[in-house]
Amino acid sequence: AAGVIQSPRHLIKEKRETATLKCYPIPRHDTVYWYQQGPGQDPQFLISFYEKMQSDKGSIPDRFSAQQFSDYHSELNMSSLELGDSALYFCAGRASGYGYTFGSGTRLTVV
Amino acid sequence: AQSVTQPDIHITVSEGASLELRCNYSYGATPYLFWYVQSPGQGLQLLLKYFSGDTLVQGIKGFEAEFKRSQSSFNLRKPSVHWSDAAEYFCAVGAGGTGFQKLVFGTGTRLLVSP
Numbered sequence: 001a002a003g004v005i006q007s008p009r010h011l012i013k014e015k016r017e018t019a020t021l022k023c024y025p026i027p028r029h030d031t032v033y034w035y036q037q038g039p040g041q042d043p044q045f046l047i048s049f050y051e052k053m054q055s056d057k058g059s060i061p062d063r064f065s066a067q068q069f070s071d072y073h074s075e076l077n078m079s080s081l082e083l084g085d086s087a088l089y090f091c092a093g094r095a096s097g098y099g100y101t102f103g104s105g106t107r108l109t110v111v
Numbered sequence: 112a113q114s115v116t117q118p119d120i121h122i123t124v125s126e127g128a129s130l131e132l133r134c135n136y137s138y139g140a141t142p143y144l145f146w147y148v149q150s151p152g153q154g155l156q157l158l159l160k161y162f163s164g165d166t167l168v169q170g171i172k173g174f175e176a177e178f179k180r181s182q183s184s185f186n187l188r189k190p191s192v193h194w195s196d197a198a199e200y201f202c203a204v205g206a207g208g209t210g211f212q213k214l215v216f217g218t219g220t221r222l223l224v225s226p
Contacts, residue, residue, distance in 0.1 A: 033213055042201060042216040043155070056213055090155065092214070099145070099162075100205070100214055104154035 004029075004093050004103035012109045013081050021076040021106045025093025029101065031055065032074040034066060035090040037105075043090060049074055081110045113138040113204045117217035124192045125225050132187040132220050134202030143205040144185040145214065146176055150198045158200075161185065172196070197224045 005024040013019050025032055031050045035043035036059075045058035049068035060066075063081075068074045074091060086109050092100045114137045124130050136142055143162055147155040159170025166178040176187045185202060199221050203214040 042218045043214075045213040045215070048213055058213065088152075099143075099157065099160050101157070102147075102155040107152070 004091060004101050006089075006091055006103035006106050008106060009104065010107050010109075012111060014111055015081055015083060017081050017110075019078045019081060019108060021078070021089055021091075021108070022073065023075070023091030023093075023103060024073045025091070026101055029093030029095045030072055031094045032068055032072065033092045033094070033100070034060075034074070034076050035092070037088040037090065039087070041087075046076070078108075083110050086110045113142065113215050115202050115204050115215055115217035117200075117202055117220050119220045120218070121221045121223065123223040123225055126194050127191050130187075130189045130192045130196070130222070132200050132202075132222070134185045134187065134217060135183050136185060136202070136204045137183065138204055144176075144178060145203040145205070146170065146174070146185075146187050147201045147203060147216075148172075148198050149201065149219075155201065158187070192222075192224055194224045194226075197222055 007022045033048040034046040037043040046060040047066050048056045052068045063079050066076045088105045088107050090102050090105045092102045094100045116135045145160045146158040148158050149155050158174045159168050161168050161178045169175050174189050178185050199219045201219045202217040205212050205214045
């Protein structure tokens with residue numbers, strides 16, 4: 001069965017650069033969540049979208065923004081990258097009444 | 112707001128021995144409860160989930176968990192651990208019912224399996 005697709009799998013950026021992470025949920029999963037997992041940490045919620053509208057917001061820095069498109073895929077845009085942004089970024093999709101399905105994550109390394 | 116506590120940071124179990132990982136949650140309404148497993152550098156794989164009904168849920172890889180509302184717990188168990196079970200285990204809670212509620216994760220328990 002198709003799973004949640006995240007791209008790229010790995011990304012290396014320099015400080016102050018920008019990055020865009022993409023998430024393609026399972027078909028008909030209309031809600032998308034973004035999480036950040038630092039080394040040795042539990043996943044921390046960043047932001048979520050339902051039907052292209054932001055539905056909840058967590059500890060997302062102002063330097064980050066995200067959106068969901070009409071095909072339900074989502075993009076996380078990160079600007080002025082800092083060393084502390086190095087982490088594994090997960091997205092998860094969900095349809096009402098169903099569980100959450102996570103992608104394999106994008107590992108971002110800021111050097 | 113919901114929260115999850117996993118009191119054990121590390122657990123070491125001998126291969127073939129039984130396993131129980133503890134999880135306590137805080138949530139006022141009916142929770143959705145999940146256990147995920149994560150190998151180093153990998154994504155989160157769902158082991159099992161509880162939405163409602165039978166409080167003993169079966170998952171993949173021989174895992175099971177029991178929801179105990181009176182104790183606000185959702186402990187994960189496996190009768191016989193295999194070396195391949197060594198990983199990080201996360202318990203998570205989400206809001207029950209419809210809606211767009213995020214998952215809140217515990218801090219994880221790292222399982223080490225000794226020969």
